[in-house]
Amino acid sequence: MIQQIAPQTGVAFTLKKGEQLQVIDPQGMQVSDMVLFNQHDIREKISSGKTLDFEESILISKGNYLWSNRSRKMIKLLEDTNGRNDFLLAPCSPETFQIMYNNHEYHPSCFENLYTNLAAYNILPDDIPTAFNIFMNVQFNSKGKLSVLPPMSQPNDYVLFEAQMDLIVGLTACSAEDSNGGTFKPIHYKIISNKG
């Protein structure tokens, strides 16, 4: 069953080892921030530093794994129809909009949408790591300069993941204008059980 994450919101749920998670961009050009925790010990979580190290690449796509801070495989990318994701930048937070957008009004953020939904699993704001930003189009040049461009994802592009351990998943429909070309769209996801 396909489930919807409304624009500028998030969800949290568990995913058992061997289960698959399909994250879909139904309209195209939207980003979904994902964080993962070991379901049985939330101090183990995804690590950008460990993942880039073990996968020897800034760009993470089909065939790569996301690794934990304890150097263990958490999830595998089985399929990736768009092929561009980001694992460099932290989830957008209230400070992102203050510092990068000079917006000092309230603004929804992936950070808030992650920690409010993950609170049900006793995960606190300080526990949120750098997210794996599905469909996010962060370009870099040879001098390392970073630019956030609109996603290249087309309607119904998806990434299919397979859990390598029992997980808690936090997942958003991104709230930042720069990440999705100023349009706020939903994200769809589907859990595919290995029990049939």
Place this chain on the structure above:
Amino acid sequence: MIQQIAPQTGVAFTLKKGEQLQVIDPQGMQVSDMVLFNQHDIREKISSGKTLDFEESILISKGNYLWSNRSRKMIKLLEDTNGRNDFLLAPCSPETFQIMYNNHEYHPSCFENLYTNLAAYNILPDDIPTAFNIFMNVQFNSKGKLSVLPPMSQPNDYVLFEAQMDLIVGLTACSAEDSNGGTFKPIHYKIISNKG
């Protein structure tokens, strides 16, 4: 007073807001992994994701700040005579040598040298974030492929930092063969007080 970090070891110490820290590569071609925590609340610490986001660059050098997971400036790079540092890769750990080097014997690591020294400040292994890897020469191509090459640092190259808040600092002389061209060398450092 210049202090020495012996090859394949580490130290931890406090640095007050406004104090400067000079990290020196006395012989050249050596890496020093640095982690920072808020001295008054160790749940605030350096964040690669926040730093790359706010500084809009993979490469962090003179004039840049290292930012915390709470989106605050922790330290400024005032000077950088070599100019190449890394903030992508996690500190080398026992698993690094097992997975990347196929070495299953005991091997010293920056991760161990950070957490054993930081234990005095109640910082646990799971609390160690991706380090700022001073002098580390991680090259990337346009497809994001990462290569760890020997540092380009010459004898007595240094980075001079200025603390933006009261800090706990963890600092190593790196233990990984790939990071320093297979030579294990010391790192020197100097704390320059603002009290004269």
